[in-house]
Amino acid sequence: MLARQRPRLLEDYSENGPSLLDERILTFVFKSANWNPFLICQCACVCKRLSELAKRLLWKEFCLSRAPKMMNDLLSGEINGIINGGWNALGKLMCFCAGCHTTRNFQCYPINGHFVRKTRFSCTSGRSFLVPQCRKDTLYVTDPCEHLDNDEDEDEDVGLFRGIIKSFATSRTRRMLLEKGARLEQNEVCPFCRAEVWSLTQAQMIPPSAQRRLACYEDSLEYFICRNGHLHGMCSLLPISDSEGLSEDEGC
Template sequence: MLVKRSHCIHSGSCICTNGHLSETVLVLVFKSLNWNPRTLCSVACVCKWFEDIAKRILWKEFCLSRAPKMVSDLLSGGSHGTIDGNWNALGKLMIYCSGCHDGNNICQSNSIAGHFVYRTRFSRTSGKSFLVQQCRTDTLYVTDPCEHLDQGEDGDVGLFRGIFKAFGKSKVRKMLIERQVELHPKESCPYCRTKVWSMVQANMISRSAYRRLGAYEDQIEYFVCLNGHLLGVCTLLPLSDSETASEEE
């Protein structure tokens, strides 16, 4: 006697055999898990249906739970409740430091692997420091540098990331286009896989960014992608004796 298999009703190519829970139930389940990102990533890999609901709903709810004020502000610059890039890219930006590689001018001697971070603060006030004077009306959220101890003598490395509000309408994007800055031939955004502009090449790194990061003036580089994600690296200034003593207490 042949037994008829009950395939997933949402996708003909789905490996699931018993159908799926409703979207509402899934949202409640992940809410009870405090939107655990590792579990969310695992579930999104199950099949096309889970991947779709993760992109449309689960990652959006994750972002709202982690940074409600920032996400609400980002949404106010878009249309129809959308955001530049996509929700899983923003979720990854919130919890993942992408590292840097040997080809980078600052990470010359040692590559730094990407890694998850437990919690990150994004600051709109800090973002102003990264904008040249002509673009100060733009809104940019930036993290504090994620510090990595240097194995040589060049100084500790700081990695930072951020996101523009309504990047398509921003003065930064307009200036990049007006200056005919070419997209980087090799680098791409680790969060949404789009091409990036080098802000060093565009000569659009504000001097106030060095002070905000606590970095050497000639040792900072960052990129902005087509969706407005920012990723950067710098060499951090050494702590003074008083700052070192304060940390050890």
């Protein structure tokens, strides 16, 4: 009878050639898959070493491949190419609508997060979300992802949006939050990096231009910003006929 052979481990291959865990090989594999985010997630679940590689390299390449101009701009404001909150959090922000739930300043039915195949981030739109004193900050923000209201008694749809402020640690927005003595929220965390968040609604730092840009009802707008500068927010959208002509391009 033949003896059962021991299954060959990945490490065995390193004696006769490059290991399958060689970073260069993995980089080629993921590049050929166009930095597929589902593949990166699966890879990161395999072991600690691959999880670290995904955080340090794979998510970075994913972000650079999807929005090179935006990423280079974000990087230009950081020291040593280190992105606040990490590349994995930024990768998630790029391709994941975070869903929402009722907060201190916004009532809604629960909406689950979901993958978004393509998203446009705009710093022109971003200016509308900042109070005039903070408009020199650069905020990249998405258009609202529209979710139909499941409640038959309500006729408002919910718009969810997300974004990031460049160099948040030295931004006017952060300085203003601290000067105002704004408190971090007790029951909310950033859906992208799990850091604590401030409510800009609570800090009264939401300008009327944000409501116009989103075409949403007055007093139905809430957004949060985390310690790493990630933004996520929600609003009740006006019916299309009421919102026509309210959105205007203000230029970057």
